[in-house]
Amino acid sequence: MKAIVTGGSGFIGSHLCERLLDKGYKVICIDNFITGDHANVEHFLKNPNFRLIEHDITNPILGEELDLEGVSEVFNLACPASPIDYQKIPLETLWVSAAGTKNMLDLAVKLKAKFLHTSTSEVYGDPLEHPQRESYWGNVNCLGVRSCYDEGKRFAESLVVNYGHKYGIKTKIIRIFNTYGPRMRAHDGRVIPNFITQSLAGKPITIYGDGYQTRSFCYVDDMVDGIIAMMAKEGFKGPVNLGNPEEYSIKMLAEKIVELTDSKSKIIYKDLPQDDPKVRRPDITLAKKELGFEPKIGFEQGLKKTIEWFKKKGTY
Ligand code: UDP
Numbered sequence: 001m002k003a004i005v006t007g008g009s010g011f012i013g014s015h016l017c018e019r020l021l022d023k024g025y026k027v028i029c030i031d032n033f034i035t036g037d038h039a040n041v042e043h044f045l046k047n048p049n050f051r052l053i054e055h056d057i058t059n060p061i062l063g064e065e066l067d068l069e070g071v072s073e074v075f076n077l078a079c080p081a082s083p084i085d086y087q088k089i090p091l092e093t094l095w096v097s098a099a100g101t102k103n104m105l106d107l108a109v110k111l112k113a114k115f116l117h118t119s120t121s122e123v124y125g126d127p128l129e130h131p132q133r134e135s136y137w138g139n140v141n142c143l144g145v146r147s148c149y150d151e152g153k154r155f156a157e158s159l160v161v162n163y164g165h166k167y168g169i170k171t172k173i174i175r176i177f178n179t180y181g182p183r184m185r186a187h188d189g190r191v192i193p194n195f196i197t198q199s200l201a202g203k204p205i206t207i208y209g210d211g212y213q214t215r216s217f218c219y220v221d222d223m224v225d226g227i228i229a230m231m232a233k234e235g236f237k238g239p240v241n242l243g244n245p246e247e248y249s250i251k252m253l254a255e256k257i258v259e260l261t262d263s264k265s266k267i268i269y270k271d272l273p274q275d276d277p278k279v280r281r282p283d284i285t286l287a288k289k290e291l292g293f294e295p296k297i298g299f300e301q302g303l304k305k306t307i308e309w310f311k312k313k314g315t316y
Contacts, residue, residue, distance in 0.1 A: 001020075001023075001024070001025045001026070001072060001073065002025065002026040002027075002028070002070045002071045002072060002073075003020055003025050003026070003027055003028070003071065003072070003073040003074070003075060004028045004029075004030060004068070004071055004073070004074045004075065004104075004107075004113075005017050005020070005027060005028070005029050005030070005075045005077060006030045006031070006057050006074075006075070006076050006077055006078035006100070006104055007030075007031060007036065007076075007077035007078035007079065007118075008027070008029030008030065008031055008036075008041065008052075008077070009029060009031040009033060009036030009037060009038065009040050009041045009052070010031070010035060010036045010037075010040070010077060010078075010081075011040070011081075011179075011181075011183050011184050011185075011188075011220070012077060012118075012176070012179060012220060012223060012224070012227075013029070013031070013036070013040075013075075013077045013078075014036075014037075014040035014041055014183055015181070015183065015220050015221070015223075015224050016075060016077070016224050016227055016228075017029050017041065017044060017050065018044070019224050019228060020228075021044060021047055021049055021050060023228075024049075025049065026049045026050075026051075026070075027044075027049060027050050027051070028051045028053060028066075028068065028071065029041060029044075029050065029051065029052050029053070030053045030055050030057060030061070030078070031052070031053075031054065031055075031078065032054065032055060032056040032057070032078075033054065034056075034080065034089065034092060035080045035081075035082070035085050037183075037185060040183050053066065056100075057078050057096065057099075057100040057103050057104055058092075058095050058096055058099040058100045058103070059103070060103045060106065061103060061104075061107055068107070068111060069111075071111045071113050072111075072112075072113050072114065073113055073114050073116070073231055074104055074107065074108045074111075074113050074114070074115045074116065075116050075118070075227065075231065076100075076101060076104050076115065076116065076117045076118060077118045078096055078100055078104075079093060079096050079097055079100070079118075079149075079152070079153070080092070080093050080096075080149075081120070081149070082188050082189045082190050083145075083146065083149075083189060083190070083273070084188075084189030085188075085189065086146075086148055086149045087145050087146075087148075090148035091148070093148040093149055093152055094148045094151070094152045096152070097149075097152030097153055097155060097156040098152065098155055098156070098159070101117065101156040101159055101160065102159060105159065105160065105163045105167075105169075108163075108169055109163070109167045109169055112169070113169070114169070114170040114171075114172065114231060115160065115163075115164075115169055115170070115171045115172065116171075116172040116173075116174065116227070116230060116231050117156060117157070117160045117171070117172065117173050117174070118174055118176055118227070119153050119156065119157050119173050119174065119175045119176070119239060120149070120150075120153050120175055120176055120177075121175055121176065121177040121178070121241070121243065121280055121282065122140075122146065122149055122150045122153060123138050123140070123150060123153055123154050123157065123175060124136055124138040124139070124140075124277075124280075125138045125139040125140035125141065125146075125150055125275075125277065126139050126140075126141075126275060126276075126277045126278060127139055127277065127279065127280065130279050130281060131245065131247075131281040131282060131283040132241065132280070132281065132282060132283060133241075133283040133285075133286075134175070134238070134239050134240060134241055134283075134286055138154075140154070141275050144274060144275040145273070145274050145275060146274075146275050157173055157239065160173055161173070161237075164237065170237075171237055172230055172231065172233075172236070172237055172238050173237065173238040173239040173240070174226065174227060174230050174238055174239065174240055174241075174242050175238075175239055175240065175241050175242065175282075176223065176242055176243065177216055177218060177241065177242065177243025177244070177280065177281075177282045178190075178215045178216060178217050178218065178243065178280065179217070179218045179219075179220055179223045179243070180192040180193075180217055180218070180219065180220065180302065180306055181219050181220030181221070181302065181305065181306050181309075182220070182305065182306060182309035183220075183309075184306075186310065186313075186315045186316050191215070191250060191253065192217065192253070192257075192303075192306065193310070194206065195253065195254055195257045196257055196261065196303075196306060196307055196310050196316070197310060197315075197316035198265055198316075199257050199258055199261040199263035199265050200261055200263070200307070200310060200311065200316045201316045202263060202264055202265055203265060204265060204266050204267070204268040205254050205257070205258065205265050205266070205267045205268065206268055206270050207250055207251060207254055207267055207268070207269050207270070208250075208269075208270050208271065208272045208273060208276065209250075209269070209271070209272030209276065210251075210269070210272075211249060211250045211251030211254065211267075211269070212249050212250075212251060213249065213250055213272075213276060213277065213278050213279065214247050214248060214249050214250070214278075214279045214280060214281065215247070215248065215250065215253075215280050216243055216244055216245055216246055216247045216248070216280060216281045216282060217244060217246075217248070217253075217299065217302070218242070218243045218244035218295055219244070219295065219297035219301075219302035219305070221296075221297060222244065222295040222296055222297055223242060223243075225293065225296075226242035226287060226291060226293045227242070229291040229292065229293060230242070230291055233290060233291055236290050236291075240286050240287050240290065240291070241282040241283060241284055241286065241287060242282070242284070242287055242293065243281075243282035243284065243295075244282075244295040244299075245281055245282055245283070245284055245295075246298075246299055247279075247280075247281040248299065251267075254267050255267075256299070256300070256303060257303065257307070260300070260303055260304060260307055261307055
């Protein structure tokens with residue numbers, strides 16, 4: 001099998017590339033490294049089944065010169081995903097979801113490949129329905145600081161579905177909820193790397209708001225299981241939620257990380273950013289039914305593995 005992974009040098013993308021290589025795939029990773037990291041993929045470069053193409057997918061990729069013949073699956077992950085990243089580069093974020101997704105869909109049509117698009121729980125915005133089911137239309141501020149990500153991903157969902165209708169390619173949409181694990185950048189800005197690096201460095205732990213907002217955290221290996229199962233499932237387009245439905249407040253997360261790192265860090269409180277969702281938890285009934293998806297790595301176990309990785313890497 002031969003697959004393209006856009007955003008393959010990012011956090012989830014690099015774990016997906018690794019799993020596909022382990023399964024014997026030939027993997028073509030396309031990334032412009034706007035938020036990806038060479039360190040995530042350089043150890044794959046000696047594998048003859050891995051190819052890295054440094055390319056911004058907002059520019060069309062033609063294929064002929066790149067020997068993409070035989071590609072049967074396209075995993076479209078390219079997009080900044082951390083709020084601090086996408087708020088710094090909102091236009092690039094909108095454009096990769098729009099033009100980037102269109103260019104990869106055109107390529108999938110040409111190659112007659114299946115196309116899996118990674119959407120997000122952010123399509124539900126600051127949700128008024130809890131937990132979130134796929135049937136919920138969401139509560140998104142279309143002009144807010146998160147809109148470049150939320151609306152970009154919502155546009156991309158529509159684009160993917162309509163390409164499927166018009167060109168008859170097999171399309172799939174997953175909605176990824178908060179995911180964590182090794183290879184997140186130390187200064188990624190998302191809550192788990194922030195709290196772990198702050199705790200390990202003995203620096204104050206920065207809770208935004210009162211810390212009673214909730215999230216549900218999925219370990220990256222479980223997420224990759226879901227992505228692979230979705231691509232393999234015949235006749236199922238989604239959209240389908242992928243995530244771990246165990247829900248924690250940000251305050252509980254901070255306390256747990258302090259405990260697991262045996263840290264002396266104090267918790268401090270900062271302003272809550274605009275449009276920060278108050279609650280988030282996936283309803284994964286559909287993923288269980290269609291994909292047999294069931295996260296296996298518990299909260300504490302996943303945090304321990306992630307802490308170990310940050311300790312080993314030593315960048316905090
Ligand atoms: N957060 C926090 N301190 C931090 C980073 C994030 O309290 O140092 C909060 C953030 O305000 C949000 C939650 O943690 O309520 C999750 O934030 P993250 O950026 O990881 O992702 P989101 O789910 O908001 O996209």
